[in-house]
Amino acid sequence: MYGRDDVIVANFEATAAETFAGETVVIHFERGTYFSFRGSAVLIWSLLQTPTSIAAVVKAAGDALAIGAESFEEQLTEFVAQLSEQGLIKASDAMPAVPKLTVEALNALSEPATLEVFGDLAELIAMDPVHEIDALTGWPHLPQTEHEA
Amino acid sequence: MRSTHSPAGRISPRPNTRLSGWPMDSDLTGARVDARTPSSDISARHPPVSPSQKATRPVTAAFGAITVRIDTWGEVLSSVALDPLRHAIVDPSTPVDLSLLMLDGKETGIEAEALTSVFADRARGADIAGRSLTLTVNDELQTRCLVDAARQRVAVWFADAATAPEWLIYDQIRNALHLASHDRNFGLFHAAALRYAGTGCLITGKSGSGKSTLTAAAVTHGFEMAGDDFVLIETLRRPRVHAVFDTIKLDERGLAKFPRYRPFVRNPGRGAEHKAIVHAFDAAPDQIATGFSLDAILHARLSGDEQSRIVASTASAAYLALAPSTTFLLRTRGREVGTKCMLLAGCLPAYAFEIGTDLDAAVAALAAFMRELRP
Numbered sequence: 001m002y003g004r005d006d007v008i009v010a011n012f013e014a015t016a017a018e019t020f021a022g023e024t025v026v027i028h029f030e031r032g033t034y035f036s037f038r039g040s041a042v043l044i045w046s047l048l049q050t051p052t053s054i055a056a057v058v059k060a061a062g063d064a065l066a067i068g069a070e071s072f073e074e075q076l077t078e079f080v081a082q083l084s085e086q087g088l089i090k091a092s093d094a095m096p097a098v099p100k101l102t103v104e105a106l107n108a109l110s111e112p113a114t115l116e117v118f119g120d121l122a123e124l125i126a127m128d129p130v131h132e133i134d135a136l137t138g139w140p141h142l143p144q145t146e147h148e149a
Numbered sequence: 150m151r152s153t154h155s156p157a158g159r160i161s162p163r164p165n166t167r168l169s170g171w172p173m174d175s176d177l178t179g180a181r182v183d184a185r186t187p188s189s190d191i192s193a194r195h196p197p198v199s200p201s202q203k204a205t206r207p208v209t210a211a212f213g214a215i216t217v218r219i220d221t222w223g224e225v226l227s228s229v230a231l232d233p234l235r236h237a238i239v240d241p242s243t244p245v246d247l248s249l250l251m252l253d254g255k256e257t258g259i260e261a262e263a264l265t266s267v268f269a270d271r272a273r274g275a276d277i278a279g280r281s282l283t284l285t286v287n288d289e290l291q292t293r294c295l296v297d298a299a300r301q302r303v304a305v306w307f308a309d310a311a312t313a314p315e316w317l318i319y320d321q322i323r324n325a326l327h328l329a330s331h332d333r334n335f336g337l338f339h340a341a342a343l344r345y346a347g348t349g350c351l352i353t354g355k356s357g358s359g360k361s362t363l364t365a366a367a368v369t370h371g372f373e374m375a376g377d378d379f380v381l382i383e384t385l386r387r388p389r390v391h392a393v394f395d396t397i398k399l400d401e402r403g404l405a406k407f408p409r410y411r412p413f414v415r416n417p418g419r420g421a422e423h424k425a426i427v428h429a430f431d432a433a434p435d436q437i438a439t440g441f442s443l444d445a446i447l448h449a450r451l452s453g454d455e456q457s458r459i460v461a462s463t464a465s466a467a468y469l470a471l472a473p474s475t476t477f478l479l480r481t482r483g484r485e486v487g488t489k490c491m492l493l494a495g496c497l498p499a500y501a502f503e504i505g506t507d508l509d510a511a512v513a514a515l516a517a518f519m520r521e522l523r524p
Contacts (some may be wrong), residue, residue, distance in 0.1 A: 016476070016487035020465035020495075027476050029483040034473040036465070120355060121473050 002054070002080055002091070004073075009051040009092040017045065032122035041113040044079060047099050051092035054080055060099045066110040070094055079113040086117065179347045194198060210237040210247055212381045213391035214335050215326060215439055216405040218245040223253025225310040225497040229318045232415070233394040235430045236437045247329040251321060253310040263304050264295045290317055295326070301499065315426055319394060323379055326393065327479050333382040339475040342375035342390040342443070343367050349390060349441040350450045350521040351493075352381075352502065353470040354449035360399045361424070363449065367515065368397065369407055373438040374429060379478075380441070384492045391440040397432070398424040406508065444524055445498050446471070447515075452503035457511035459502050459518045467499035 001006050010017075015025040024045050026039040037045050037067070047057060058073045065072045083089045151393055193231050195458050201414055207220035208262045216239070234520045252259050285294040291308035307313050323337060330336045339358040345367070354358050366379035367441040375392040376452040385391045396409065413432040414425040429437040448462065448470030472490035476483045500518075505510045 016484045018468060018487060018491040020378055020463065020468065023463075024467040025465060025472065027473050027483065029486055031477065032167070032477055036469065118469075118473065121477050138440070 002084055002089070004077070005053050005096075006019070006054045007051050007053050007096045008048065008080065008089045010045065010048045011088055013089045017034075017086060019046075026088060028087055032119075033086065034118045034121070035086065035088070036116040038114040038116070039111040040075075040109045041079065041115055043105055043108045044076065044113060048083075048089060050097045050099075051094035051147045052099060053075070056096040056098045060101050061106060061109055063113075064101075064106045066107070066118040072109065073144060075113060079115065082115050086115075153170040166231070185310055187434045193429045194432065195211050207233060207241075208238050209241045209243050210234045210324065211239045211243065212237055212393055212415065213383050213389060214333065215247070215329050215381070216243055216245045216467070217322075217325065217329070218248045219251070219322070220249070221251045221253075222259070223251075223256035223307075223310055225256065226251050226253045226307070226318065229310065229315055230322060232428055232430070233319065233396050234322070235428075236392055236395050236439055247303070247325055249322065249325045250302075250304040252304065252316070254310065255309040259306065261293045261306055261308070262306055268295060273317040290314075292321075294321065296328065298328060298331075303328065307488045314423075319396075323393070323479075326381060327481070330381075331482065331485070334379060334385065334426055336486065337377065337379055337393070337479060338471060338490065338493065339474070339478055340380055340393075340446075340471060341377045342376070342380045342441075343366060343515070343519075344373040344438055344441045345371070345516055345519045346523055348445070348522050348524065349443045350515070350519060350522075351390065351443050351471075351497070352383075352449050353389075353446060353467065355470070355474050357451075358449045358470075359451050360449060361514075362400075362403050362508065363504060363511060364396045365399055365403055365427075366406055366512045368429065368433050368436050369409065369514065370509075370512045371436075372512075372516075373436045373441070375438050375441065382493060384489055384496075386496065387442045388497065389440055392437060392442055395429040395437045397427045397429055398426065400424050441499060442524075444522055445500055446494060447500045449502040449504055452505055454505045455507050455510070457503060457505040457507070457514040459500050464494045464499055464500040466501065467497070468494040 015026050015028050017024055019042065022038065022042065026035045026037065026043045026045070028034065044057070054073065054076055057076060058069060061069065061072055063069055067075070080089065083093045181432060207218055208219050208231055214522045219231065254260060254462040265284060268282055281297070281299050283296045283298065284393045285296070287293070290313065297303070303325045307318070310318065327337050338351070339353070341364045343350050343352065343364065347485050352363065354360055361377045364374050368374055375390045376394060377397055379393055381393050383391070394516070399407065399410060404414070410425070410427045410432050413427045415428065416423070416426050419425065446467045447459065448467050468490055471494060472487050475490055476486045481485055502515070
């Protein structure tokens with residue numbers, strides 16, 4: 001769960017995303033889940049490609065949103081919580097970017113953020129017994145990162 | 150670690166055989182297993198095939214842009230791994246992009262250490278000609294896979310291929326092709342591919358969406374197939390699909406519906422939870438297409454209605470049906486796989502194929518659609 005001023009960014013290492021007309025599809029490799037983003041979720045996901053914060057996005061939107069700044073922040077906070085729960089974003093040490101939003105972007109942000117979650121392939125990941133061994137200590141030791149985890 | 154096994158009547162390498170100079174065209178230190186010696190210990194799970202059905206090993210197989218040399222050490226592996234590829238076998242003198250060596254530990258007496266020790270030497274700093282090796286260990290299914298990505302060579306060891314599920318053996322070939330597809334304009338995709346009336350269609354959809362059964366039905370109605378589960382596609386302006394495996398998978402209801410396949414079932418001793426495997430090369434040799442251009446992508450789902458229908462859809466829907474399962478099943482380089490799926494979904498017209506309960510009617514709907522779509 002991230003607060004208003006926490007700097008967050010898309011979890012690039014674990015995800016791949018493609019945007020089509022009006023929809024972004026995101027795949028989470030590690031969890032075996034995938035997602036359909038619609039409405040303002042498409043734009044919010046694009047804003048999260050660089051480190052930013054809820055406060056920075058709300059500041060960029062200013063008072064220009066049809067739904068009002070307070071409602072927007074509430075909606076954005078809820079959406080960020082969803083992204084966090086699904087492992088789609090992570091904390092960043094970078095300075096938060098205040099995005100520049102066009103009129104079209106401001107209009108888009110006034111729409112509801114829709115995140116559809118698909119978990120039907122998660123079992124493919126859960127059943128995967130394959131793992132690589134540690135490069136230094138050799139078989140049958142697991143990689144260092146797994147030791148640490 | 151299990152004890153060394155030495156089938157009677159064959160030359161057996163020493164226990165803990167080292168792969169000297171691996172991977173040097175599959176030449177193991179010690180001795181080679183004589184593939185001509187009749188096998189006496191193959192389990193009922195993978196019954197031996199007749200000599201006329203058998204591919205001679207090693208083989209060179211071409212899948213469009215990629216050519217692979219596959220050497221199998223063990224009768225069971227030769228049958229299970231190479232028989233689905235007979236449509237793709239080319240002149241052995243053809244230059245290859247990748248070499249795949251598959252070893253059956255039980256039949257050959259070669260233990261897992263043969264691969265793991267090569268990797269351990271590298272881990273200890275031994276100079277193995279500067280190669281970057283990756284070892285993948287599967288404890289549950291008892292396999293080891295050693296990959297030399299720079300030289301495009303792969304060696305896979307199975308503890309006992311006779312008891313290994315077919316998909317595990319197919320997976321090794323699929324993984325090798327996936328390795329070879331890195332940074333190239335082709336890739337593997339989780340889909341079936343059919344051609345009819347000069348039109349090629351990719352049928353996507355998660356497992357259980359009806360791809361395999363539809364493919365089996367379509368073949369009985371004169372369609373050509375390039376695969377019912379995984380296919381290789383060159384991501385050209387007009388994408389071109391190539392058959393990798395010629396398998397058709399059917400459950401008991403499918404076998405009852407299409408009895409022409411029953412004499413060709415290759416896994417009669419399968420459990421009730423496993424599908425029957427039939428090779429198109431045996432059951433419908435004229436209908437296994439080595440490659441054709443694609444004109445549309447259909448994302449399939451079982452509708453539950455009697456009738457089927459095919460309606461225009463979107464690229465994002467096609468991507469959603471294609472990319473996640475392809476990405477997760479291939480397991481590595483997900484971003485690259487996702488990008489290739491996006492390219493494919495973006496360059497082909499997309500349709501939703503709602504498959505009804507009347508399978509013949511579903512195939513008729515597909516035939517009418519493909520005739521209409523003829524380029």
